[in-house]
Amino acid sequence: MNRVLITGAAGFLGSHLCDRFIKEGFYVIGMDNFITGDLKNLGHLENHPNFEFIEHDVTEFIQIEGELDYILHFASPASPIDYLKIPIQTLKVGSLGTHNLLGLAKAKNARIIIASTSEVYGDPLVHPQSEDYYGNVNTIGPRGVYDEAKRFQESITMAYHRFHGLETRIVRIFNTYGPRMRLNDGRVIPAFMGQALRGEDLTVFGDGSQTRSFCYVDDQVEGIYRLLFSDYAYPVNIGNPHEISIRDFAEEIIKLTNTNQKVIYKTLPVDDPLQRQPDITLAKKLLHWEPKVNREQGMKWTFDYFKTLSEEELFKSEHKDFKQHIKK
Template sequence: MKRVLITGAAGFLGSHLCDRFINEGFYVIGMDNLITGDLKNIAHLFKNAFFEFYHHDVTKFVHVPGNLDYILHFASPASPIDYLKIPIQTLKVGSLGTHNLLGLAKAKNARILIASTSEVYGDPLVHPQTEDYYGNVNAIGPRGVYDEAKRFQESLTMAYHNFHGLETRIVRIFNTYGPRMRLNDGRVIPAFMGQALRGEDLTIFGDGNQTRSFCYVDDQIDGIYKLLMSDYHLPVNIGNPYEITINEFAQEIIELTGTRQKISYKPLPENDPLQRKPDVSLAKKILNWEPKIDRKIGLQKTFEYFKTLSAEELKKEEHKDFSKYIY
């Protein structure tokens, strides 16, 4: 039985990856320090004989007994609310954490896939974004702690590939949504749905003409899996190329939820990208992959998940104590 280590296993994408690899017949080792992850996302796997969980911070030395065939590094805060609260930990997991896991992959002779992000393109001057675009990133701006952590992560991964001959894969993830997202993590879909469920007006930052492209989680996981199993080592965009303005999207949410909220506007945060759309031609060519799930269907599934949350979970503000992670 093939063995795979998935870091960030209790997070949104990490938990769905655990499910996919269990379903594919792998022995799955999940690892998470639970800064932003939640054990409820993987609780259904705890009785599975082919799953085990390590509560561990990957910025510290990582030891996993036995052989490993694959490693997927998905440990990182991924929302603006999180990485602005824990900026140093965000930088450390992208640098020290990645270094530890690349070292583990080398020691175990395992193939490793690194989760990068569309944020490496910054506020892009090229549209749509192709993998050969170098980006427009403000390294010292408020988003720099996340953007530069991911850019360094890619550089370190390529160094291990070129110098040590390590089998590496790099996925650049564009906006993804679906069940198990944290409702109050600051990203647009859970933010809108949380406001709708609480009967609040929907908040748009900026004039709402900025664009995003949303990929349903099942499509994203399928693309990641196919990239891991491919023989391609350079970065690959995985996302949905269907672009929509935030104004249009807010209207879709109002229609979906059957609410009558108004839209309120607030200033656009510094360095927030005005356009975000992946060019997925490379993924189509080398992976035979493209998104299949219609946004209307994906949003309905996501909204049904959020409706199951308790009143406590629907509260607007989170009060998680990040102090022990600020070094």
């Protein structure tokens, strides 16, 4: 049985990856320090014979007993609320954490896939964004802690690939959604759905003309899985190319939730990208992959999940107190 380590395992995407690899017959070792993850995302795996969990911060030295065939590095804050609250930890997990995991992969002779992001493109001057676009990033802006952590992550991964001959893969993830998202993490979909469920007006930043492209989590996981087992070491966009403005998306959410909230407008955050749409030509050619779940169906499944949350979860303004997890 092949053994795989998945960091960020208690997070939204990490927990779905655990499910997929267990389904495919792997022995899965999940790792998380719960700075943004939640153990409830892994509750259904608690007694599974092919799953074990290690609570650990990947910015500290990592030791795994026994053989290891694959590593998926998905540990990182991923929403603006998170990385604006914990900027140093965000930079450390992208740099020190990635360095530790690349070293582990080298020691174990394991193949490693690194979770990068569409944020490496910054506020793009090219649309849609293809892998050969180098991006437009403000290195000293508030979002730079996330953008630059991911750009460095890609650079050190390629250095290990070229210098050590390490088997590496890099996935550039575009906006992904689905069950197990944190309701109040600041991203568009949980923010809108949470406001609708609480009877609040939907908040749109700027004039709402900025665009996003939303990929359902099952499609995202499929793309990641195929990329890991491909022979391609360079970055690959995995996302849904169907673009929509935030203003139009807000109206979709109001219709989906059957609510009568208004849309209110607030100032656009600094360096918030005005356009986000993946060019997935490479993924189609290389991986024979493209998303299958349309937005209408995916949003319904996601809203059905949010409706199951408790009143405490629904009205809690923050998911957790980050400070308790951070060393001085």
